[in-house]
Amino acid sequence: MDTAATLDAVAEELAEARRVLFITGAGISADSGLPTYRGVGGLYEEDLTAEGFSIEEALSGPMLHQHPQITWKYLAQIERTCRDARPNRAHQVIADLERRGTAVTVFTQNIDGLHRQAGSSDVIEIHGRLHHLHCTRCSYEVEVDSFSDLELPPACPRCNALVRPRVVLFGESLPQMEMEQLLRTLDAGPDMVFSIGTSSLFPYVAEPVLWASEQGITTVEINPGTTPVSPFADHHITQGAAATLEALWQRLR
Numbered sequence: 001m002d003t004a005a006t007l008d009a010v011a012e013e014l015a016e017a018r019r020v021l022f023i024t025g026a027g028i029s030a031d032s033g034l035p036t037y038r039g040v041g042g043l044y045e046e047d048l049t050a051e052g053f054s055i056e057e058a059l060s061g062p063m064l065h066q067h068p069q070i071t072w073k074y075l076a077q078i079e080r081t082c083r084d085a086r087p088n089r090a091h092q093v094i095a096d097l098e099r100r101g102t103a104v105t106v107f108t109q110n111i112d113g114l115h116r117q118a119g120s121s122d123v124i125e126i127h128g129r130l131h132h133l134h135c136t137r138c139s140y141e142v143e144v145d146s147f148s149d150l151e152l153p154p155a156c157p158r159c160n161a162l163v164r165p166r167v168v169l170f171g172e173s174l175p176q177m178e179m180e181q182l183l184r185t186l187d188a189g190p191d192m193v194f195s196i197g198t199s200s201l202f203p204y205v206a207e208p209v210l211w212a213s214e215q216g217i218t219t220v221e222i223n224p225g226t227t228p229v230s231p232f233a234d235h236h237i238t239q240g241a242a243a244t245l246e247a248l249w250q251r252l253r
């Protein structure tokens with residue numbers, strides 16, 4: 001099937017779908033100019049950071065506890081690159097679909113908050129959100145627009161302990177509540193499952209697609225490359241996320 005015919009077929013099913021799960025990764029935010037953790041690692045000429053650690057070590061849970069100033073330095077660099085990013089057509093179409101009346105759940109690996117910014121209301125942020133800060137000791141938490149006014153590493157205004165973003169660093173476990181939310185979404189029985197802009201290397205990102213495929217639920221992958229879930233997807237559209245979602249939206253109208 002050529003791309004236009006695939007888009008026609010996917011749009012036809014999407015128009016009738018009551019519940020849709022979108023699984024998204026860095027590729028969906030690439031059209032907003034955003035790097036990933038590893039992409040930010042790629043900003044460095046050398047394999048190691050100035051401190052002699054890999055970027056994965058610098059952005060790890062153990063490093064945050066031992067040398068918070070190092071982890072915060074790189075968190076702040078990531079934050080600077082994505083501070084002014086805005087949702088692109090892919091985020092917007094997913095939010096528009098919800099406004100159109102479809103029960104949409106987004107399960108994202110991205111920490112940029114762009115799905116919420118676009119207006120999606122049911123968003124499971126499995127790796128957390130960069131601008132959501134919380135104290136490592138007490139219950140203090142705050143949502144910020146920028147890290148530019150923070151003194152790094154930031155201290156809690158209530159108890160003076162270390163404040164950190166609510167993101168999953170390397171070596172940390174996934175948030176239980178978000179995993180349970182995903183299971184509830186799968187239990188509800190989506191009519192379609194989309195995998196967009198993710199390399200699907202993590203099992204918790206690939207498994208919902210494999211599960212849907214076994215259940216006979218329509219699966220759609222939007223990714224210029226081939227991934228571990230590609231052989232299981234009913235439809236694989238090898239184009240960028242923003243262009244593909246816009247093309248689907250045009251067919252829905």
Ligand SMILES: [Zn+2]
Nearest residue numbers: 135138156159
């Ligand atoms: Zn505190």
